[in-house]
Amino acid sequence: MLSWVDGQPAELLSVKDRGLAYGDGLFETIAVSAGQPTLLERHLARLAQGCVQLKIPVELPVVRAQVLAFSQQLGEGVVKLILTRGEGLRGYAVTQPAKPRLILQASAKPAYPAAYAEQGVRLFPCVTRLAEQPLLAGLKHLNRLEQVLARSEWHDADHAEGVMLDTSGRVIEGVYSNLFMVRAGVLITADLARCGVAGVMRGELLAQAAALGIACQVRDISQAELLAADEVMLCNSVYGVWPARALLAHNWPVGPLTRKLQAIARNLLDC
Amino acid sequence: MLSWVDGQPAELLSVKDRGLAYGDGLFETIAVSAGQPTLLERHLARLAQGCVQLKIPVELPVVRAQVLAFSQQLGEGVVKLILTRGEGLRGYAVTQPAKPRLILQASAKPAYPAAYAEQGVRLFPCVTRLAEQPLLAGLKHLNRLEQVLARSEWHDADHAEGVMLDTSGRVIEGVYSNLFMVRAGVLITADLARCGVAGVMRGELLAQAAALGIACQVRDISQAELLAADEVMLCNSVYGVWPARALLAHNWPVGPLTRKLQAIARNLLDC
Numbered sequence: 001m002l003s004w005v006d007g008q009p010a011e012l013l014s015v016k017d018r019g020l021a022y023g024d025g026l027f028e029t030i031a032v033s034a035g036q037p038t039l040l041e042r043h044l045a046r047l048a049q050g051c052v053q054l055k056i057p058v059e060l061p062v063v064r065a066q067v068l069a070f071s072q073q074l075g076e077g078v079v080k081l082i083l084t085r086g087e088g089l090r091g092y093a094v095t096q097p098a099k100p101r102l103i104l105q106a107s108a109k110p111a112y113p114a115a116y117a118e119q120g121v122r123l124f125p126c127v128t129r130l131a132e133q134p135l136l137a138g139l140k141h142l143n144r145l146e147q148v149l150a151r152s153e154w155h156d157a158d159h160a161e162g163v164m165l166d167t168s169g170r171v172i173e174g175v176y177s178n179l180f181m182v183r184a185g186v187l188i189t190a191d192l193a194r195c196g197v198a199g200v201m202r203g204e205l206l207a208q209a210a211a212l213g214i215a216c217q218v219r220d221i222s223q224a225e226l227l228a229a230d231e232v233m234l235c236n237s238v239y240g241v242w243p244a245r246a247l248l249a250h251n252w253p254v255g256p257l258t259r260k261l262q263a264i265a266r267n268l269l270d271c
Numbered sequence: 272m273l274s275w276v277d278g279q280p281a282e283l284l285s286v287k288d289r290g291l292a293y294g295d296g297l298f299e300t301i302a303v304s305a306g307q308p309t310l311l312e313r314h315l316a317r318l319a320q321g322c323v324q325l326k327i328p329v330e331l332p333v334v335r336a337q338v339l340a341f342s343q344q345l346g347e348g349v350v351k352l353i354l355t356r357g358e359g360l361r362g363y364a365v366t367q368p369a370k371p372r373l374i375l376q377a378s379a380k381p382a383y384p385a386a387y388a389e390q391g392v393r394l395f396p397c398v399t400r401l402a403e404q405p406l407l408a409g410l411k412h413l414n415r416l417e418q419v420l421a422r423s424e425w426h427d428a429d430h431a432e433g434v435m436l437d438t439s440g441r442v443i444e445g446v447y448s449n450l451f452m453v454r455a456g457v458l459i460t461a462d463l464a465r466c467g468v469a470g471v472m473r474g475e476l477l478a479q480a481a482a483l484g485i486a487c488q489v490r491d492i493s494q495a496e497l498l499a500a501d502e503v504m505l506c507n508s509v510y511g512v513w514p515a516r517a518l519l520a521h522n523w524p525v526g527p528l529t530r531k532l533q534a535i536a537r538n539l540l541d542c
Binding site for chain 1: 326361419
């Protein structure tokens, strides 16, 4: 599969890279259709925000140009973008000036069962909790052991996603998705000020829902509220929107707002 | 500098490695003197514990043999060992069977000023807090953005280390060291059940102190207790023990227990 390191075809990188040593970097997962990266400006904006927070110098025009050229070559699929702080000496201190490294990797679009989008998915109740770290909250950084542990909790095909709580018990997100719930016509998603990944599709759906006059709330969500919701859905940049239909013994119907946001995501992803 | 990947001289690694993608792996930093790795069995035991927790299959005899052979070639210096879960497809789910990857990198022993060990070091009060994640606490895993952020808080040579608190305000450790304090003859170090790295030198010093009949406590430490301590010291596997002499306007004397543990560490590290 197509793979570039700093704009050149390559499948290897230095073992001295701080991305490996410390997870010192960020990533984006971008759907590509007909040679075009979907929601590219939102992906770049989140990357830029992460670079500010981690103090990684980044030249966005260079990143944009590489992603566009890479996507053109790929045609259809998914681009995983990794931006690391680059190589380092031993030790946490950053070598100045840092020379960040941009890695682009292609993969095919995952072949999820059609039922996930149509009838919805069953959520696995993950025991792994998200630690509360405001300095890293929202960022799509490379420190993802919590997600690795959470995803290792189930192996059956019955569960397409898991739901993750923070260490205080608030409902935050899926393992590789953001979560929305609907209550009395209001679209609600978790506040990600303490933990979680501020997904690009989440951001786009919030913006489009607001533009359609749908009331939106970004706030803490309790487990009881989640169970009492009228509708629950998941979203990410690759599959768009999946209705959530069940968690343990509890079932949710697939409702009209879920279908509306699903249509918006389909339109964006051209799938 | 000497560098091996899976037992072969190599300085490059696949961009598909999960160590890069998610920080999905562990590391050890081992001092080498006269071709011998210091405290090797403690390093291997911690690595094994991390592998159990992260469900990474590891063949310890293979790791031991490689570290011994690598250290023999190195002679004098520091070995950084990285064990990752190996290559993966896109997504957090682990490809079965996982084929872990062992990376060994050599570097020279750092040339710290002699004053750090003799007169002691000034601690920087890090604003970056350690998030509380019991599932990862104690492990030397590759998710180290908190340490990267903490170490980026100071640039002056006046501060040799920083002190890190958890999000609840407890005193946990240095950025790249563990911390001990002495109060009324009792040696005290932080409980690492919620966060922090259970250092190999910390474990060895606790064992040797107990064997010498020194009362030891592993428990929560408040900021007030730290300031009120009779002695404060830092330790790691590379430099041994440094007295901590100051934090902001507060000064600690360099006391007898610090000197005793420093001598033990020097003996181990042969430095």
